[in-house]
Each structure stands twice: as C-alpha cells, then as structure tokens.
Amino acid sequence: MRIRPMMRALLAGLALIALAGVACSAPVDTAPPATTPTTPAPTQHTTPPTVPPTTAPPVEEPGNGPPTTTPPASDEWIPDGVVTPGEYANEQDLGRFRVFWSSTQDTIRIAMQADAQGWVAIGFQPGRRMLNADMVFGMMVDGEAVVVDQYSTGDFGPHSADVQQGGTDDILAFGGSRTDSTTTFEFERRLDTGDPLDHPLQRGVPIQIIWAYGSSDNPVAPHVNRGYGEIVP
Numbered sequence: 001m002r003i004r005p006m007m008r009a010l011l012a013g014l015a016l017i018a019l020a021g022v023a024c025s026a027p028v029d030t031a032p033p034a035t036t037p038t039t040p041a042p043t044q045h046t047t048p049p050t051v052p053p054t055t056a057p058p059v060e061e062p063g064n065g066p067p068t069t070t071p072p073a074s075d076e077w078i079p080d081g082v083v084t085p086g087e088y089a090n091e092q093d094l095g096r097f098r099v100f101w102s103s104t105q106d107t108i109r110i111a112m113q114a115d116a117q118g119w120v121a122i123g124f125q126p127g128r129r130m131l132n133a134d135m136v137f138g139m140m141v142d143g144e145a146v147v148v149d150q151y152s153t154g155d156f157g158p159h160s161a162d163v164q165q166g167g168t169d170d171i172l173a174f175g176g177s178r179t180d181s182t183t184t185f186e187f188e189r190r191l192d193t194g195d196p197l198d199h200p201l202q203r204g205v206p207i208q209i210i211w212a213y214g215s216s217d218n219p220v221a222p223h224v225n226r227g228y229g230e231i232v233p
Contacts, residue, residue, distance in 0.1 A: 079186035081177030083111050094229050097211050103203050103233045113184040114213035120183055123210040125199040129155040134199040138185030139217040145176025147187050151197040167197035201233045
C-alpha cells in the first residue's frame with residue numbers, strides 16, 4: 001500500500017508527540033542538592049600588650065634651686081702633691097708662687113706651689129710682717145713630704161710648730177711632690193680648729209695670706225721670695 005507524502009509526515013509527527021509524552025511522565029527528583037556543612041574558622045583574639053604609663057620627669061621651676069656659689073669640695077680629694085685640672089675650685093697666680101683652694105662645710109683644702117727646689121710656706125691673717133701669722137710649712141725630707149702646723153711670734157719669726165708652743169697639730173691630711181721646676185704641697189685643716197694658735201676661717205669671708213719659699217729644704221734657710229695675697233674660703 002502506498003503512503004502519500006502528506007500522510008507520511010502526519011504519522012511522523014504523531015510518533016514524536018508520543019515520545020514527548022513518555023518523557024514528560026517520568027518522575028522528577030525535586031530534592032535540593034546535598035550541601036556540605038561549612039565549619040566556621042576559629043576566631044583568634046589577640047590581646048594587645050600592656051604598656052606601662054609614661055611618667056614625665058619632674059620639672060625644676062626656675063629660681064627654686066640652691067644659690068650659685070662655689071660648690072663644696074669633693075670627698076674623693078687625695079693630697080698627693082699633684083694639682084690636676086678641676087681639683088680645686090679656686091686658684092691665684094702670684095708669679096712664681098701659686099695657691100689653689102677649695103672648702104667643704106667644715107674644712108679648707110689648699111695646694112701651695114712654687115717654682116723652687118726648697119721649702120714652701122703659707123700664713124693666714126698675718127699682722128705686721130710675719131707677726132702672729134698662722135702658718136703651714138712644707139718641705140721634703142729624704143724624698144718624703146713633711147707639712148707642719150706653725151705659728152710665728154715675731155716680725156721675722158721664729159715660727160716653730162704649734163705643738164711646741166702649747167697648741168695642737170691641726171693638719172688633717174697632706175702630701176707633696178717635686179719636679180725639676182716646681183715644689184707642691186697639699187694639705188687640709190678645719191676652718192675653725194679651736195686652737196688659739198690657728199686663725200679661724202669662714203666660708204665666703206676674705207682672709208689675707210702671706211707666702212714664701214726657699215732654695216733648700218733646710219727649715220731655717222732664709223726665703224728667696226715672699227709676698228702677700230688674699231683668698232676667700
């Protein structure tokens with residue numbers, strides 16, 4: 001039997017409709033897709049380091065400090081016969097004789113230095129010439145320094161040791177040295193020794209001095225140079 005072309009096309013269309021119906025009747029899985037649970041990442045809590053509070057140093061108000069005066073001498077002073085820069089607060093150049101000094105609350109420290117190879121001496125508050133001069137006399141004996149507390153009883157002496165005149169030796173510490181050009185003696189005594197043969201000294205109060213030096217260490221050898229000056233303890 002012959003099938004005409006129109007009939008053939010109609011049968012082919014019916015067959016396609018039948019197949020489409022079968023496909024639409026198949027059950028459809030409507031369940032949502034499986035998901036993998038997500039574990040949140042742990043949170044790290046970082047505590048910042050504790051910084052101690054900053055305390056500013058105290059500020060000195062101007063005008064509240066101590067008055068600007070010569071500071072007391074250091075307790076580390078050593079009388080070795082060598083004058084170093086800054087060792088003394090004061091100095092006076094009297095030509096071939098130089099005097100250096102500093103004072104503590106209770107004492108005075110002095111270095112007397114001369115361009116000489118003999119004895120060196122200094123006196124406090126002399127009256128007429130050497131009369132009543134409270135003296136300190138330094139000399140080298142067998143290479144060692146000797147410093148003596150003396151008192152002059154006349155215009156030109158004698159000036160024997162205080163202990164030979166009923167007084168006391170009030171030199172607390174001393175030292176000395178000699179080079180090819182100079183001789184230096186250092187010593188310390190109390191400002192007010194209590195000895196009637198010593199003149200009391202006061203901080204800030206000028207006092208006249210007399211000085212001299214000789215050409216040898218013989219204590220009775222005459223001086224080769226002498227003079228006057230003034231210091232303020």
